[in-house]
Amino acid sequence: MERQSPEELDRIIERIDAIAQKRPSHKEVLEFLKGIVTEQYEVKQQIKVEPIDIKEDMVKLKIREGFPLIDKKDLKLDMDSGTTMFKGLCAVARKRNDKVAGDVKKINEKLDAGELNLEELFEKVVAEDEEYLDATAEKLKLNKELLLFLAKNSINPIFEAYADQLKGYVDQKSWWKGYCPICGSKPLIGALRKKEGERFLLCSSCGFEWRFKRMQCPFCGNEDRKKHKYFFIEKEDKGYRVDVCEKCKKYIKTIDTRELFDDVVLFVEDIGTLHLDILAQKEGYEREVANILNV
Ligand SMILES: [Zn+2]
Numbered sequence: 001m002e003r004q005s006p007e008e009l010d011r012i013i014e015r016i017d018a019i020a021q022k023r024p025s026h027k028e029v030l031e032f033l034k035g036i037v038t039e040q041y042e043v044k045q046q047i048k049v050e051p052i053d054i055k056e057d058m059v060k061l062k063i064r065e066g067f068p069l070i071d072k073k074d075l076k077l078d079m080d081s082g083t084t085m086f087k088g089l090c091a092v093a094r095k096r097n098d099k100v101a102g103d104v105k106k107i108n109e110k111l112d113a114g115e116l117n118l119e120e121l122f123e124k125v126v127a128e129d130e131e132y133l134d135a136t137a138e139k140l141k142l143n144k145e146l147l148l149f150l151a152k153n154s155i156n157p158i159f160e161a162y163a164d165q166l167k168g169y170v171d172q173k174s175w176w177k178g179y180c181p182i183c184g185s186k187p188l189i190g191a192l193r194k195k196e197g198e199r200f201l202l203c204s205s206c207g208f209e210w211r212f213k214r215m216q217c218p219f220c221g222n223e224d225r226k227k228h229k230y231f232f233i234e235k236e237d238k239g240y241r242v243d244v245c246e247k248c249k250k251y252i253k254t255i256d257t258r259e260l261f262d263d264v265v266l267f268v269e270d271i272g273t274l275h276l277d278i279l280a281q282k283e284g285y286e287r288e289v290a291n292i293l294n295v
């Protein structure tokens with residue numbers, strides 16, 4: 001996911017507008033997304049990443065052994081741009097509605113009072129330390145989902161900048177894991193591409209897309225065809241589907257680009273199909289990576 005060029009930002013905004021027009025029930029959340037991507041675009045220009053020196057034989061070894069190219073926890077996060085991003089996203093979120101505005105206000109108060117430490121929060125979010133998040137949200141009486149959402153969306157552009165450096169090292173034909181070959185994060189959404197319907201997964205942190213098997217669950221590895229199903233809502237909308245795993249009860253949405261004639265932007269499609277999340281969750285399936293739904 002390249003968000004650096006103005007043309008790319010235009011393409012994303014165009015896609016957001018197109019989906020909002022097609023699906024008016026999602027207009028509000030898509031406007032919110034627009035504010036977020038615009039803010040991220042502004043800050044992304046200033047992100048500093050340290051050069052990563054990685055040797056060719058090490059790359060091969062890591063890929064062969066199933067290790068991602070980098071350990072997210074080892075990366076130095078540019079706290080200047082991370083902090084600017086967090087504050088900018090707070091300002092965007094405040095405009096969403098009164099409820100979110102109130103929750104953002106509380107987060108800002110705790111930041112100003114020094115009770116919430118952003119650097120620590122970012123580190124724990126990168127380490128996927130749920131306990132820390134639960135404890136902090138409870139102690140400071142903050143909206144945990146919102147806190148996680150703001151932190152992740154502040155950190156992700158930094159990971160994207162690192163991934164830009166490393167994507168040339170990935171050989172798509174020798175990975176096939178359910179997690180990102182660059183940073184090891186879980187997938188946000190999937191896509192079927194080309195005539196053959198090759199399946200790709202989009203990383204929920206660094207935005208890299210990697211190849212994955214059609215009939216496998218990225219979360220538990222299940223390959224039993226009988227336990228792997230998918231559904232879509234309307235025939236005319238079958239470009240958007242939900243893949244569910246009966247073994248681990250997780251689901252992931254998939255965009256079949258062969259059914260859509262539009263210029264698809266995967267992370268935008270994710271927000272533009274929240275009705276599918278609601279449906280899948282009602283059916284008892286669980287989403288692995290949090291999204292805007294609960295903010
Ligand atoms: Zn990644």
Ligand SMILES: [Zn+2]
Pocket residue numbers: 217218219220221222245246247248249250
């Ligand atoms: Zn599974």
